[in-house]
Amino acid sequence: MKKFPRILSASAAALMLFGCSANNDSSFESDSAISQTQQTTDVASTAANTGESISDVLPVLSIETKSKDANVLDFINKPVAGHVSEAIASWTPNYxxxxxxxxxxxxxxxxxxNGEVTVDSADAKVKVRGNWTTLYDKKPLKIKFNEKQSMLGLNNGAEQKSWLLLAEYKDASMLRNKAALYASREILSEDGLYAADTDFVQVIINGEYLGLYLLSDTLQVSSNRVNITEPKKDYTGTDIGYFMEYDGYFDYEDELHKFTLDLAGNAPLTAFNGSDNGQKMRALPATKMEHKKPVGMTIKSDIYSQEQHDFIENFVNNTYKIMYEAAYHDKAFVFDADYKNISENTKITPQQAVENVVDVQSxxxxxxxxxxxxxxxxxxxxFYMDADFGADGKKKLTFEAPWDFDSSMGNKDRCIDGTGFYASNxxxxxxxxxxxxxxxxINPWLVVLAHQDWYQDMVRKTWTKAYDNGVFERTCKLIxxxxxxxTNDFEKNYQKWNNIKNNSDFVNELSEPEKKCKTEKEAADFLLDWLNSRIEFLNEQWHT
Incomplete structure (x- = not known):
């Protein structure tokens, strides 16, 4: 087995033990930072108005509001997601x-x-998007063009109306989403599956510098994104594609676009820790008094009838039951021709029963x-999945469209030394x-098959192929x-926002090593060291 090359700076080797900086003095005065912020804003404003680029190496995206009202920029500064505000109001008097x-x-x-205009004053609508990230001063944004646009050649130059600007506010490296999505595209594209494409841009709004953002695809049904059958407006038949999220926020959706999970009667699962002695755990609350919060499904794609809702709810719940019966009772269950009911079938193996209804490779x-x-x-x-019952659909539960990695890879205290099994634990x-x-x-979808030898064989084969093809080496090199x-672009952003130092909104979420990072470089070194350790651990487990 070849040894994975560790791409490290001179200082990074000690980061896992000692954090990012030996000097964690919080008494440093911020006057100079405030002055630098004002200077950066002034420079950016001048550059925007004269046409001079604010970056030597990055694209620049300029937003101009059609309204010139004095308070027009409230739309990027003040909004907070409704369910987040409701939650805060529930514990904050007079909020x-x-x-x-x-x-x-x-x-x-x-x-x-290169300074060449690739999108020229295109009409669009822009708003804040996200969940708890909408609380932060620098908020993520959604762009919805009136006409489809290609953006920097992302996703093979696909033209789409909707694009995102991710703020990367609580990730001091600003590189976790980009790196994770890069690795995801490398892995998923081998199987014809979707992961968002991204690139950094400097953003100006109404002539003022807004910061460094990660321009990204959205998660949506499209021939260029999640490629499943889209229904025509008001079509009520069930022979369509369904795009869904395993979602703790599902209860905030309207009734047509959410459903609860049965999970084989909330049957216990055996966590996967690399052996057969994993802890028993139920994914849903066992009683109404249990502290655990329920997680359900949100239907993210367009549906227009209760029949469609009930069809996909039944399919998802019965598909999980087929997976559970195969893994825990060694039984094969199959759907009837209408995908309404399931029954045991002794003529096929449990593995075949799962493969009939799940794209296991995904x-x-x-x-x-x-x-x-x-x-x-x-x-x-x-955590997203879909099922396509259109004429050309494969009629299998398929997992793709990974998302939201700003709390991953050591930013929070999860597998902080890079070792141990996590996702099915x-x-x-x-x-x-x-x-x-x-x-x-526990995540039931990731653990339900985890102890099956045939499934673990697929994991080892897929990992080995990706490793030997250089996927993880290229991901580390990207960071x-x-x-x-x-460097200069990161510095401009942090002179504007200063949120590595002024991080009170999220500091309690961060791991101890991450808390000690005082520059983007220190944060990136910690991320890189963590990821190298993680790759080394998984390679020892899976490489064949």
Whole structure:
């Protein structure tokens, strides 16, 4: 077995033990930082107005609001997601509910890294998007063009109306989403599956510098993104594609676009820790009194009838039951011709029963991505799947479209030394699990097949192929190269926002090594060292 090359700076080797900086003095005065912020804003404003680029190496995206009202920029500064405001109001007396995100009419101009205009004053709407990230000063944004646009050649130059600007506010390296999505595309594209494409851009709004953002695809049904059958408006038949999220926020959706999970009667699962002695765990609350919060399914794609809703709810719940019966009772169950009921079938193997209704390779891919990144939200949200019952659909539950990695890869205290199995194991909730007053839980989709030898054989084969093809080496190189080549762009962003130092909004979420990082370079070195350790651990487990 070849040894994975460790791409490290001179200082990075000690980061896992000692954090990012020996000097963690919080008494440093911020006057100079404030002065630098003002200077950066002034320079950016001048550059925007004269046409001079604010970056030597990055594209520049300019947003101009059509309204010239004095308070027009409230639309990027004040909104907070409604369910987040409701949650805060429930424990905060006299909390004033801020506005929910709303669209503002704008024009968008995009210049590539050579200064060439690739999108010229295109009409669009822009709004804040996200969940808890909408609380931060620098908020992520959604762009919705009136006409489809190609953006910097992302996703093979696909033209789409909707694009995202990710703020990367609580990730001091600003590189976790980009790196994780890069590795995801490398793995998933081998199987014809989707992961968002990304690139950094400097953003100006109404002539003022807004910061460094990660321009990204959205997660949506499209021939260029999640490629499943789209229904025509108001079509009510069930022979369509369904795009869904395993989602702790599902209860905030309207009734047509959410459903609860049965999970084989909330049957217990055996966590996977690399052996057969994993802890027993149920993914859902066993009683109404249990502290654990329920997680259900959100239907993210367009549906227009209760019949469609009930069809996909039944399919997802029965598909999970087929998986569970195969893995835990060694039984094969199959759907009837209408995909309404399931019954035992002794003529096929349990593995075949699963393969009839699940694209198992897609689940293997997503498991590897999840195990590589150790995302703290894996039990709760941003875990996507789809099923296509259109004329050309494969009629299997398929896992793709990985998302939201700003809490992954050591940013939160999950597998902080890079070792141990995580994605199919018992994981703590956002409050730190049962040891810290929260609860422990598990992602049922990632664990239900985890103890099957044939499934683990697929994991080893897929990992070995990706490793030998250089996927993980290139991912590490991306982190190293961006941190080095974009130094000035990162500095401009942090002079504007200063959120590595002024991080009170999220510091309690960060791991101890991450808390000590005082520059983007230190944060990137820690990320790179963590990822190298993680790759080394998984390679020892899986490489054949």
């Amino acid at each position: 004033k509910i801020p506005p929910e995100p709303y669209y503002e009419d704008c024009t968008i101009t995009l210049k590539d890294k 689940l293997v891919d997503m498991y590897i991505i999840s195990e590589l990144t150790c995302d703290a939200d894996i039990y709760w949200s941003s 018992v994981v703590p909730d956002v409050d730190g699990g049962s040891k810290f007053g929260g609860y422990d839980t 190293s190269d961006d941190s080095t080549n974009l």
